[in-house]
Amino acid sequence: MTTRRRGTRGQAGVTMVEMAVVVALLGLVLAAVLFDVIARRFKPRTAAALRAAFYLPQVLPVVVAGIVWGWILRPDGAFNSLLDAIGLGALRHDWLGDPDTALPSVMAVMIWVQIGYPIVVFMAALQRVDPELYEAAEVDGANWWHRFRSITLAQIRPETFVVALTCTIAALKVFGPVFALTRGGPENATNVPSYFAYFTFFKKLQVGYGSAISTVLTLIIIVVAAVFIWLQYRSERQDREV
Amino acid sequence: MATTLAPAPDATAAPAPRPKTRDRHHRGGSRWIVLVLVTLAALVMLVPFVFMLLNAFKSPGDYSAGGPLSWPTEFYTKGLTTYWNEVNFPLKFWNSLLIAGSVAVLGVAVSVLNAYALGIGRVRGRLWIVGLFLLANMLPQEALIYPLYYISKQIGLYNTQLSVIIIFTVIQSAFGTYLLASVLGTFPRSILEAAQLDGASKWTVLRRVVFPNLRPTLVVLLIFFFIWTWNEFLIPLVMLIDNSTQTIPVALASLQGDRLMDAPTTNAGALISLVPAILFFIIFQRTFSRGITAGAEK
Numbered sequence: 001m002t003t004r005r006r007g008t009r010g011q012a013g014v015t016m017v018e019m020a021v022v023v024a025l026l027g028l029v030l031a032a033v034l035f036d037v038i039a040r041r042f043k044p045r046t047a048a049a050l051r052a053a054f055y056l057p058q059v060l061p062v063v064v065a066g067i068v069w070g071w072i073l074r075p076d077g078a079f080n081s082l083l084d085a086i087g088l089g090a091l092r093h094d095w096l097g098d099p100d101t102a103l104p105s106v107m108a109v110m111i112w113v114q115i116g117y118p119i120v121v122f123m124a125a126l127q128r129v130d131p132e133l134y135e136a137a138e139v140d141g142a143n144w145w146h147r148f149r150s151i152t153l154a155q156i157r158p159e160t161f162v163v164a165l166t167c168t169i170a171a172l173k174v175f176g177p178v179f180a181l182t183r184g185g186p187e188n189a190t191n192v193p194s195y196f197a198y199f200t201f202f203k204k205l206q207v208g209y210g211s212a213i214s215t216v217l218t219l220i221i222i223v224v225a226a227v228f229i230w231l232q233y234r235s236e237r238q239d240r241e242v
Numbered sequence: 243m244a245t246t247l248a249p250a251p252d253a254t255a256a257p258a259p260r261p262k263t264r265d266r267h268h269r270g271g272s273r274w275i276v277l278v279l280v281t282l283a284a285l286v287m288l289v290p291f292v293f294m295l296l297n298a299f300k301s302p303g304d305y306s307a308g309g310p311l312s313w314p315t316e317f318y319t320k321g322l323t324t325y326w327n328e329v330n331f332p333l334k335f336w337n338s339l340l341i342a343g344s345v346a347v348l349g350v351a352v353s354v355l356n357a358y359a360l361g362i363g364r365v366r367g368r369l370w371i372v373g374l375f376l377l378a379n380m381l382p383q384e385a386l387i388y389p390l391y392y393i394s395k396q397i398g399l400y401n402t403q404l405s406v407i408i409i410f411t412v413i414q415s416a417f418g419t420y421l422l423a424s425v426l427g428t429f430p431r432s433i434l435e436a437a438q439l440d441g442a443s444k445w446t447v448l449r450r451v452v453f454p455n456l457r458p459t460l461v462v463l464l465i466f467f468f469i470w471t472w473n474e475f476l477i478p479l480v481m482l483i484d485n486s487t488q489t490i491p492v493a494l495a496s497l498q499g500d501r502l503m504d505a506p507t508t509n510a511g512a513l514i515s516l517v518p519a520i521l522f523f524i525i526f527q528r529t530f531s532r533g534i535t536a537g538a539e540k
Contacts, residue, residue: 033280041273052523053284056291059520061473061491064512068294071310071505078293078310085311112287117466124462128455158424166417173382176475194382201384214385221380226373233369236427 016192019107020171024164026111027118030054032152034119035126036134036144051123055116062113066180069109070096073181096182099189106181106190110174118163125156161232165225172221193217298322298509305505321510329493329511330485335518337482338472338489341403345410346468350460352411353418358448360419361426362434372423379416383476391480405481410474414467425459426452468522490515 039047057065072078073095080092095105129151137147153160175194178184184191184199191199194217201210297310301318308315325331356375360368390409391400399405429452437447453460478489494511 030280030283033276037273037276038280042277046277050280050284053287055523056520057287059469059473059523060512060516061475061494063473063475063491063495064515067494067508068290068512071508072290072293076309078297081309081311112290115287120462120465124458127458158428159421162421162424169380173380175382175384194384197382197384214382217382218380218385221382222377225376225380229369229373229376232424239428 015103015107016110016171016174017168019110020167021164023111023114023171024118024160024167027115027163028122028160030115031119031122031126032148035123036147036152040134047123051116051119054119057113058116058120060113062176063180065109065113066177069112069177070181073105097186099187102182102186102189106177109177109181110171113177114167114170118167121159121163122156125159126152129155157235158232161228161235165228168224168228169221172217172224294509294513297505298513300506302506310505318506321506322514324507325511325514329490331490331493331514333486334488334490334493337403337487339518341406341410341478341489342468342472344407345414345471346464348407348411349414349418349467350464352415353422353463354448354453354456354460356415356419357422357426358452360423362429362447362452368423372420375416375419377416378413379420387476387480390477394481401482401484401487403482403487406478409477409481410471414470418463418467421463422456422459425456429455465523472518490518 034047034050038050060068074080075092075094075097079095083089083091093101095101133151133155134147137151142150173194174192175198178190178192178195179198182190184195193213197210197213197217200206200213204210293310296314297305298321299318300308300312300314301316301320304312304315304318359365360372365371394400394405399408433451434447437451442450472489473491474489475491475495478492479495482488482492494515
């Protein structure tokens with residue numbers, strides 16, 4: 001992250017939302033690849049095994065994930081040892097202790113934790129899609145990108161709205177990983193809104209200020225959700241009119 | 243369905259067009275590149291679990307001598323047994339299972355009934371109702387926690403598993419209602435009208451038409467609810483203060499606070515906290531695959 005961003009509390013929250021978009025998009029593409037390429041050109045079993053690998057971090061309690069990743073990213077932890085072992089020892093770093101790498105590290109952990117959720121939702125959604133649509137499109141010479149855009153995206157639109165909304169909200173509310181990994185530090189580089197509220201409540205004991213922060217956070221979440229639901233409603237109505 | 247368009251992969255398909263379709267399905271080298279890339283990404287996802295497994299059975303001396311990447315010199319299980327006894331794992335396991343299992347089943351049931359009314363029934367003002375449901379799911383838990391704590395104390399549910407079950411059934415089914423209502427909003431009206439013309443009651447339509455169609459999504463919801471509730475931290479931490487009611491994540495975190503745990507015990511504890519949820523996931527993985535095959539043979 002650039003130096004400009006570091007230390008300003010709102011920016012860590014904004015960066016987390018950018019991360020939510022990355023998670024949702026990456027999940028959509030991976031789910032489509034698993035469903036359309038792996039499951040149909042190899043075996044459904046292969047796709048199921050790969051999906052399980054992506055989903056596994058979701059099974060891990062967030063607190064446990066935080067404890068384990070905190071241990072991995074320590075200066076003497078497994079990640080730096082791994083860098084040594086593959087000859088990249090020059091890249092050894094105090095990943096969570098340096099204000100410049102702390103936020104990207106937390107984001108990487110968050111992507112690791114969350115990516116399974118959109119993949120599983122999208123793959124379940126794709127099961128509703130009639131396989132004949134893909135077969136027909138292929139016969140007509142549509143390439144992967146065409147099929148992805150015209151069939152996959154169009155057919156699973158309800159789920160796309162749901163995943164985009166819930167990922168954004170989860171990113172706005174993120175608390176557990178920040179608490180377990182960095183406690184908002186170093187130099188406020190990872191101070192997201194909900195950790196800031198928690199800190200004001202329970203460490204500074206400023207209940208009024210803490211309530212104000214969590215109320216503003218709630219309002220932001222409500223506005224974001226309202227916009228999403230309105231967009232979804234509009235696209236459903238267009239569907240019916242067509 | 244025309245056999246030439248989408249031949250079923252089973253034995254009943256005519257043998258003649260099969261080699262041709264195999265060709266179309268299995269041609270091209272690019273699919274291998276895609277497979278390798280996706281598999282690599284999946285392996286990267288698994289690396290932290292390998293670290294966990296590698297260090298859970300190492301003695302503290304072994305760890306400080308060889309570092310986190312070394313192969314353990316002996317099969318050391320004391321970290322595991324220390325953790326098991328320290329937190330009274332069987333009791334914590336039962337608490338987590340009871341809470342997560344009840345919430346998963348009740349949450350899915352409530353979601354289906356809500357979504358049927360909102361998505362199929364299209365009751366007046368359903369947009370506002372869905373929005374209201376979402377509120378419960380969206381509010382930061384730090385904002386909810388004090389009112390919940392206060393109410394449960396007043397009605398005598400504080401420090402009982404039932405309080406957490408009720409709270410999470412509401413929170414999870416709020417999400418479930420939103421998801422299912424969105425899906426059912428696009429449910430083909432012609433099928434519903436056909437069923438109604440045949441004289442099916444609302445309950446029959448739900449059970450015979452809507453439910454079978456939704457089943458893959460419901461299984462996913464059930465898994466999500468179970469695992470999300472299993473992993474919840476803040477609300478169980480506040481509501482369950484007793485050793486006899488606490489869940490596994492709360493127990494692990496409070497052990498972390500008690501004293502400085504060495505790396506092997508931390509990894510053993512993390513590993514053992516993970517096993518039940520993974521078992522649950524594997525069991526339902528089978529259901530997923532069956533769903534896929536059933537769809538392909540249709």
